[in-house]
């Protein structure tokens with residue numbers, strides 16, 4: 621599913637040391653990975669390589685057997701839209717749209733994800749409703765402006781948007797940092813239910829190491845980094 625070999629990444633070509641040095645990283649389909657490390661260790665930088673937003677300075681990044689660093693920007697953008705759902709720390713929702721409209725945006729740029737979504741429901745609207753319900757946002761909130769929802773409710777919208785159209789890989793960058801402990805665990809449980817249902821691989825970044833035992837595997841980015 622994910623394979624990195626001898627990867628380095630420098631933000632600027634004159635940087636003395638690379639921000640990332642990873643000799644090897646392999647993640648299997650359906651695995652739920654907890655990625656952690658101190659602030660500035662490169663977690664977000666690694667996620668940007670996995671999503672093809674940035675490309676490795678050297679080495680290879682394979683996602684679903686596609687080598688991202690040899691693809692054009694346009695191909696990588698299309699690959700990301702088709703195969704990767706992302707949940708950001710600040711959710712990146714459009715505040716003047718409803719939850720349903722925000723969720724549908726998740727497959728707006730991908731015919732592949734639209735047709736996958738339409739395997740579950742007759743319209744994208746119905747599929748957005750189904751996912752919002754599955755992630756615990758009850759119907760009375762589906763048509764409000766997102767800006768009127770609580771942080772926990774917005775987070776469910778962001779998760780539903782990531783899952784629409786069954787992307788094989790879900791990347792979550794500190795999605796629970798604004799929640800209290802109880803809400804954090806219940807949100808992760810719902811996230812896992814969806815990931816299991818769709819057999820999606822989940823890469824979850826957090827500073828909260830108490831969440832580790834919930835995952836199949838934890839990766840400490842500081843340990844993963846090596847001189848190569």
Ligand SMILES: Nc1ncnc2c1ncn2[C@@H]1O[C@H](COP(=O)(O)OP(=O)(O)OP(=O)(O)O)[C@@H](O)[C@H]1O
Nearest residue numbers: 631632639657658659660661662663664665666827
């Ligand atoms: N756009 C950028 N240009 C140059 N350097 C950057 C850029 N973004 C991040 N960095 C540097 O890369 C290093 C890793 O940053 P990154 O954001 O990946 O860490 P992180 O582990 O996600 O941190 P945090 O837990 O605080 O979010 C830091 O030294 C940071 O200053």
